[in-house]
Amino acid sequence: MALDESSLQKFGYMEREPLNAINIDPLQTGGILTEEARQALVQWGDGYSVCDFCPGTLDQIKKPKIKDFVHEALPEFIGADEVRVTNGARESKFAVMHSVANEGDWIVLDNLAHYSSHVAAQRARLNTETVSSTGHPDYWIDPEGYAKAIENVIDESGKPPSMALLTYPDGNYGNLPNAKKVASVCHEYDVPLLLNCAYSIGRMPIDANDIGADFVVGSGHKSMASSGPIGVLGVSEEYSDIVFRKSPTHKKKEVELLGCTARGATLMTMIASFPNVVKRTREWDREVENARWFSEKLENLGMNQVGDKPHNHDLMFFEAPNIYEISQKAKSGRYFLYKELKSRNIHGIKAGLTKFFKLSTFRVGRENLSTVVDAFDEIIKKYE
Numbered sequence: 177m178a179l180d181e182s183s184l185q186k187f188g189y190m191e192r193e194p195l196n197a198i199n200i201d202p203l204q205t206g207g208i209l210t211e212e213a214r215q216a217l218v219q220w221g222d223g224y225s226v227c228d229f230c231p232g233t234l235d236q237i238k239k240p241k242i243k244d245f246v247h248e249a250l251p252e253f254i255g256a257d258e259v260r261v262t263n264g265a266r267e268s269k270f271a272v273m274h275s276v277a278n279e280g281d282w283i284v285l286d287n288l289a290h291y292s293s294h295v296a297a298q299r300a301r302l303n304t305e306t307v308s309s310t311g312h313p314d315y316w317i318d319p320e321g322y323a324k325a326i327e328n329v330i331d332e333s334g335k336p337p338s339m340a341l342l343t344y345p346d347g348n349y350g351n352l353p354n355a356k357k358v359a360s361v362c363h364e365y366d367v368p369l370l371l372n373c374a375y376s377i378g379r380m381p382i383d384a385n386d387i388g389a390d391f392v393v394g395s396g397h398k399s400m401a402s403s404g405p406i407g408v409l410g411v412s413e414e415y416s417d418i419v420f421r422k423s424p425t426h427k428k429k430e431v432e433l434l435g436c437t438a439r440g441a442t443l444m445t446m447i448a449s450f451p452n453v454v455k456r457t458r459e460w461d462r463e464v465e466n467a468r469w470f471s472e473k474l475e476n477l478g479m480n481q482v483g484d485k486p487h488n489h490d491l492m493f494f495e496a497p498n499i500y501e502i503s504q505k506a507k508s509g510r511y512f513l514y515k516e517l518k519s520r521n522i523h524g525i526k527a528g529l530t531k532f533f534k535l536s537t538f539r540v541g542r543e544n545l546s547t548v549v550d551a552f553d554e555i556i557k558k559y560e
């Protein structure tokens with residue numbers, strides 16, 4: 177393709193379509209920027225903007241206040257001894273897997289784990305043993321399942337897995353398993369536990385040390401009102417020299433972080449949103465109340481929420497036999513729900529899904545959630 181004037185015309189600045197809609201997309205509700213972060217995005221948008229006064233290590237930069245953020249505020253916020261910022265939850269998981277396990281080792285993870293946990297393990301050339309959930313309708317993870325999976329690995333390989341991973345909550349059902357119990361089961365076998373908090377750090381209070389997790393990862397663009405890609409990685413003192421080991425040739429650079437991670441606007445949006453993010457985690461009870469209220473309303477309209485019930489998180493999975501039935505006769509078929517919601521300025525349920533879908537009520541507020549409930553009610557009545 178010749179990059180002449182006319183072929184370049186389709187690029188350049190583009191408007192984003194659903195910008196002012198009521199957003200219930202689980203991927204997006206926790207990543208919506210605060211006003212402060214929006215300003216930071218513009219101010220710090222130039223490439224290596226944070227590096228004006230860099231001493232050679234990203235997390236040691238004093239101006240802007242990255243050092244204080246990474247070494248004082250974040251450890252306090254997530255209850256971890258040592259913290260770094262990364263380019264995302266998956267990069268955090270990979271850094272841990274790649275440093276605590278050797279090629280061919282086994283790790284254990286829940287079968288609700290996100291694909292990026294599996295891909296991180298594959299990239300680190302590890303074998304995986306999964307812990308089954310109870311399946312439909314609760315999808316509950318029994319902590320004792322970790323003991324069984326660890327025993328299986330010992331039988332198979334002659335030694336315990338290098339680490340275990342628990343998704344907290346999982347990205348499909350929003351279930352919060354008993355992480356403390358999982359940590360203690362793993363520790364009985366001296367297996368360290370990584371807690372994947374992509375959907376929890378920045379939404380609800382998380383204290384890795386209190387839970388007993390050796391590693392904890394979060395996602396800035398998913399749950400910390402940050403412009404991605406950015407994540408956090410917390411490590412207990414016991415493992416910090418392993419995960420954050422320095423390069424033998426470049427003494428200021430940490431190998432697993434490839435020297436530097438989020439080095440510009442992404443980090444500055446996370447810092448700009450941080451005061452607000454800390455405050456919102458203190459309002460988590462209200463978010464759970466809203467989620468439960470919404471779940472009850474949708475169930476009254478003929479849908480069924482699966483996973484933890486009563487629910488403890490804003491991410492919820494619904495089965496909707498009545499919506500599916502409508503899609504069988506609606507003119508736009510399985511796209512009817514997406515179109516109906518779009519016409520009411522509601523965004524976030526994947527286009528084409530009707531039989532089941534997931535959504536998030538995080539920070540949507542009771543008034544907008546009522547609008548969503550009313551929309552479902554209207555749509556169902558319309559096709560009756």
Ligand SMILES: Cc1ncc(COP(=O)(O)O)c(C=O)c1O
Nearest residue numbers: 264265266290292346347374395
């Ligand atoms: C449970 C869970 N973990 C991890 C991730 C990945 O997060 P990141 O984009 O920060 O790598 C996701 C993204 O959808 C997720 O749902």
